[in-house]
Amino acid sequence: MVAIIDYGAGNLSSVKKALDYLGAENEITQDREKILSATHIILPGVGSFEDAMNSMKARGLVDVVKEAAASGKPFLGICLGLQLLFESSEESPGAEGLGILKGKIVEIPKNTGLKVPHMGWNSISVKQKDGIFKDIDDESYFYFVHSYYLKDAEEDVVAATTEYGVSIQCAVQKGNLCATQFHPEKSSKVGLKLLENFLSKGE
Numbered sequence: 001m002v003a004i005i006d007y008g009a010g011n012l013s014s015v016k017k018a019l020d021y022l023g024a025e026n027e028i029t030q031d032r033e034k035i036l037s038a039t040h041i042i043l044p045g046v047g048s049f050e051d052a053m054n055s056m057k058a059r060g061l062v063d064v065v066k067e068a069a070a071s072g073k074p075f076l077g078i079c080l081g082l083q084l085l086f087e088s089s090e091e092s093p094g095a096e097g098l099g100i101l102k103g104k105i106v107e108i109p110k111n112t113g114l115k116v117p118h119m120g121w122n123s124i125s126v127k128q129k130d131g132i133f134k135d136i137d138d139e140s141y142f143y144f145v146h147s148y149y150l151k152d153a154e155e156d157v158v159a160a161t162t163e164y165g166v167s168i169q170c171a172v173q174k175g176n177l178c179a180t181q182f183h184p185e186k187s188s189k190v191g192l193k194l195l196e197n198f199l200s201k202g203e
Contacts, residue, residue, distance in 0.1 A: 002026035002199070003038035003068075007061050009052040011183075015044050015078065018185035018192060024199050032064050040199060041068045043179075045080025049105065049148070050092030052080055062098065069100050069177055074201035076132070077179030082172065083148060085179055091148050101172065103153030108146075112165025117147040124170055124182070128159040131173045132180075132197045140190045142182035144170075149181060176201070 004015055006028045019026040027034065035041060043065060045052055056062050069075045069085070077085050086097050089105035097105075108116045123139045144162070150169040159178065160171035170181040178198065184191035 001034075001038045002040040002042060003035045004028045004042045004044065005035060005061065005065065005068075006030045007052065007059055008055040009045055009047045009080070011044055011046045011079075011185075014183070014185045015042060018195055019199075022192060022196060022199065030059050030061060032060075035061075035064055035068055036071070038068075038073070039202060040074045041071075041076070043075070043077045043081035043084065045078065045084060046145075047080060048091060049080065049083060049089040049097065050095035052084055053092075053095055053097065056084075066098060066100065069098075072176050074198060075177050076198050078185070079146060079181060079183055082150065082179035082181050085172075085177075086150065086153075089148055100177070101153065101157060101174070103169070104151045105148050106151050107148055108168075109165060114165045117145060118149075118164045118168075119145045122162050122164060122182075124160045124162045126160050128173050131159070131201065132171070132178050132194050133159060133173075134197050136190060136193055136197075142170075142180070142184065142187040142191060144182045146181055 083105045085100045087099045121141045157172045157174040159173035162170045184194040
Protein backbone atom coordinates (compact mmCIF):
# COMPACT_ATOMS: atom_id res chain seq x y z
CA MET A 1 0.00 0.00 0.00
CA VAL A 2 1.31 3.43 -1.01
CA ALA A 3 0.30 6.28 1.29
CA ILE A 4 -0.01 9.63 -0.51
CA ILE A 5 0.22 12.17 2.30
CA ASP A 6 -2.63 14.67 2.25
CA TYR A 7 -1.67 17.82 4.12
CA GLY A 8 -3.81 20.18 2.06
CA ALA A 9 -1.07 21.40 -0.26
CA GLY A 10 -0.49 18.65 -2.77
CA ASN A 11 -1.41 17.84 -6.34
CA LEU A 12 -2.79 14.53 -5.19
CA SER A 13 -5.10 13.39 -7.98
CA SER A 14 -2.40 13.20 -10.67
CA VAL A 15 -0.12 11.18 -8.37
CA LYS A 16 -2.97 8.80 -7.53
CA LYS A 17 -3.89 8.48 -11.21
CA ALA A 18 -0.31 7.50 -12.12
CA LEU A 19 -0.17 4.90 -9.33
CA ASP A 20 -3.57 3.54 -10.36
CA TYR A 21 -2.27 3.21 -13.93
CA LEU A 22 0.71 1.21 -12.63
CA GLY A 23 -1.62 -1.05 -10.65
CA ALA A 24 -0.23 0.02 -7.28
CA GLU A 25 -2.63 -0.07 -4.35
CA ASN A 26 -2.65 3.43 -2.92
CA GLU A 27 -4.59 5.81 -0.72
CA ILE A 28 -4.64 9.57 -0.20
CA THR A 29 -4.56 9.97 3.57
CA GLN A 30 -3.66 12.16 6.52
CA ASP A 31 -4.17 9.32 9.00
CA ARG A 32 -1.04 8.69 11.08
CA GLU A 33 -1.49 4.91 11.33
CA LYS A 34 -2.17 4.49 7.62
CA ILE A 35 0.90 6.53 6.72
CA LEU A 36 3.20 4.69 9.11
CA SER A 37 1.86 1.24 8.19
CA ALA A 38 2.17 1.82 4.43
CA THR A 39 4.90 0.01 2.49
CA HIS A 40 5.74 3.19 0.51
CA ILE A 41 5.13 6.86 1.31
CA ILE A 42 4.82 9.81 -1.10
CA LEU A 43 4.98 13.47 -0.03
CA PRO A 44 3.65 15.54 -2.95
CA GLY A 45 3.33 19.31 -2.93
CA VAL A 46 2.44 22.47 -4.80
CA GLY A 47 2.19 26.04 -3.54
CA SER A 48 4.30 27.94 -1.04
CA PHE A 49 6.83 26.51 1.41
CA GLU A 50 5.39 28.28 4.48
CA ASP A 51 1.76 27.48 3.64
CA ALA A 52 2.65 23.82 3.22
CA MET A 53 4.50 23.65 6.54
CA ASN A 54 1.66 25.47 8.32
CA SER A 55 -0.85 23.09 6.80
CA MET A 56 1.24 20.11 7.86
CA LYS A 57 1.51 21.47 11.40
CA ALA A 58 -2.23 22.15 11.61
CA ARG A 59 -2.91 18.50 10.76
CA GLY A 60 -0.33 17.17 13.20
CA LEU A 61 1.68 15.64 10.37
CA VAL A 62 5.17 17.09 10.85
CA ASP A 63 6.36 14.37 13.24
CA VAL A 64 4.52 11.72 11.24
CA VAL A 65 6.35 12.71 8.04
CA LYS A 66 9.69 12.78 9.86
CA GLU A 67 8.99 9.35 11.34
CA ALA A 68 7.99 7.97 7.94
CA ALA A 69 11.15 9.35 6.34
CA ALA A 70 13.28 7.77 9.07
CA SER A 71 11.44 4.44 8.98
CA GLY A 72 13.58 2.84 6.29
CA LYS A 73 10.55 2.44 4.03
CA PRO A 74 10.73 3.91 0.49
CA PHE A 75 9.81 7.60 0.76
CA LEU A 76 9.40 9.92 -2.25
CA GLY A 77 9.04 13.71 -2.17
CA ILE A 78 7.69 15.41 -5.30
CA CYS A 79 8.20 19.09 -6.27
CA LEU A 80 7.50 21.11 -3.11
CA GLY A 81 7.73 17.75 -1.35
CA LEU A 82 11.47 17.80 -2.16
CA GLN A 83 11.94 21.35 -0.88
CA LEU A 84 10.14 20.63 2.40
CA LEU A 85 12.73 17.97 3.28
CA PHE A 86 15.26 20.76 3.78
CA GLU A 87 15.69 23.28 6.60
CA SER A 88 14.35 26.48 5.03
CA SER A 89 13.53 28.30 1.79
CA GLU A 90 14.17 31.80 0.48
CA GLU A 91 10.48 31.78 -0.47
CA SER A 92 9.44 31.93 3.20
CA PRO A 93 12.07 33.57 5.44
CA GLY A 94 11.74 32.38 9.02
CA ALA A 95 9.68 29.32 8.16
CA GLU A 96 11.24 26.02 9.24
CA GLY A 97 11.19 23.04 6.93
CA LEU A 98 11.41 19.42 7.98
CA GLY A 99 15.21 19.60 8.20
CA ILE A 100 15.69 15.98 7.17
CA LEU A 101 18.38 16.87 4.62
CA LYS A 102 20.93 19.70 4.41
CA GLY A 103 20.94 22.20 1.57
CA LYS A 104 19.49 25.54 0.46
CA ILE A 105 16.21 26.24 -1.30
CA VAL A 106 16.76 29.43 -3.29
CA GLU A 107 14.95 31.45 -5.94
CA ILE A 108 15.67 30.92 -9.62
CA PRO A 109 17.39 34.15 -10.74
CA LYS A 110 15.23 36.44 -12.87
CA ASN A 111 18.23 37.90 -14.72
CA THR A 112 19.00 34.86 -16.90
CA GLY A 113 16.60 35.81 -19.70
CA LEU A 114 14.54 32.71 -18.96
CA LYS A 115 10.95 32.76 -17.70
CA VAL A 116 10.27 32.19 -14.01
CA PRO A 117 8.59 30.00 -12.94
CA HIS A 118 10.48 27.30 -14.79
CA MET A 119 7.58 25.51 -16.45
CA GLY A 120 7.80 22.71 -18.99
CA TRP A 121 10.03 19.87 -20.12
CA ASN A 122 13.75 19.87 -19.38
CA SER A 123 16.47 17.25 -19.70
CA ILE A 124 18.30 16.04 -16.61
CA SER A 125 21.82 14.82 -15.97
CA VAL A 126 21.62 11.60 -13.96
CA LYS A 127 24.29 11.32 -11.25
CA GLN A 128 23.02 8.17 -9.51
CA LYS A 129 22.08 5.51 -12.04
CA ASP A 130 20.41 3.22 -9.54
CA GLY A 131 17.35 3.44 -7.29
CA ILE A 132 14.65 5.61 -8.85
CA PHE A 133 16.87 6.21 -11.92
CA LYS A 134 17.52 2.56 -12.73
CA ASP A 135 17.28 2.03 -16.53
CA ILE A 136 16.50 5.71 -17.11
CA ASP A 137 18.72 7.30 -19.75
CA ASP A 138 20.88 10.30 -19.02
CA GLU A 139 19.40 13.46 -20.59
CA SER A 140 15.85 12.12 -20.29
CA TYR A 141 13.19 14.84 -20.22
CA PHE A 142 10.94 15.45 -17.20
CA TYR A 143 8.21 18.01 -16.53
CA PHE A 144 8.97 20.92 -14.17
CA VAL A 145 6.88 23.67 -12.55
CA HIS A 146 8.78 25.72 -9.94
CA SER A 147 10.30 29.08 -9.02
CA TYR A 148 12.64 27.84 -6.26
CA TYR A 149 15.27 25.14 -6.39
CA LEU A 150 17.71 23.09 -4.36
CA LYS A 151 21.29 24.29 -4.14
CA ASP A 152 24.31 23.14 -2.12
CA ALA A 153 22.91 19.79 -1.03
CA GLU A 154 25.51 17.28 0.14
CA GLU A 155 27.10 15.92 -3.01
CA ASP A 156 26.53 12.26 -2.20
CA VAL A 157 22.74 12.69 -2.05
CA VAL A 158 22.37 14.54 -5.38
CA ALA A 159 20.86 12.04 -7.82
CA ALA A 160 20.27 14.35 -10.81
CA THR A 161 20.73 17.94 -11.97
CA THR A 162 19.26 20.13 -14.67
CA GLU A 163 20.22 23.45 -16.22
CA TYR A 164 17.89 26.45 -16.32
CA GLY A 165 20.08 29.52 -16.29
CA VAL A 166 21.69 27.97 -13.21
CA SER A 167 22.56 24.43 -12.20
CA ILE A 168 19.60 22.95 -10.33
CA GLN A 169 19.89 19.91 -8.08
CA CYS A 170 16.61 18.36 -9.24
CA ALA A 171 16.67 14.98 -7.49
CA VAL A 172 18.09 13.53 -4.31
CA GLN A 173 18.49 9.98 -3.11
CA LYS A 174 19.80 8.73 0.23
CA GLY A 175 18.97 5.22 1.36
CA ASN A 176 15.19 4.83 1.46
CA LEU A 177 14.69 8.56 0.93
CA CYS A 178 14.34 10.08 -2.53
CA ALA A 179 12.79 13.22 -3.97
CA THR A 180 12.41 15.01 -7.29
CA GLN A 181 11.85 18.67 -8.13
CA PHE A 182 10.15 17.60 -11.36
CA HIS A 183 6.79 15.83 -11.53
CA PRO A 184 7.24 12.16 -12.50
CA GLU A 185 3.45 11.71 -12.53
CA LYS A 186 3.27 14.30 -15.35
CA SER A 187 6.36 13.10 -17.23
CA SER A 188 4.90 10.48 -19.57
CA LYS A 189 6.60 7.08 -19.93
CA VAL A 190 9.90 8.05 -18.33
CA GLY A 191 8.06 9.42 -15.30
CA LEU A 192 6.07 6.22 -14.96
CA LYS A 193 9.34 4.28 -15.14
CA LEU A 194 10.72 6.35 -12.26
CA LEU A 195 7.58 5.64 -10.22
CA GLU A 196 7.90 1.93 -11.05
CA ASN A 197 11.47 2.03 -9.78
CA PHE A 198 10.27 3.70 -6.58
CA LEU A 199 7.58 1.04 -6.11
CA SER A 200 10.16 -1.71 -6.54
CA LYS A 201 12.34 -0.28 -3.75
CA GLY A 202 11.98 -2.29 -0.57
CA GLU A 203 10.71 -5.40 -2.32
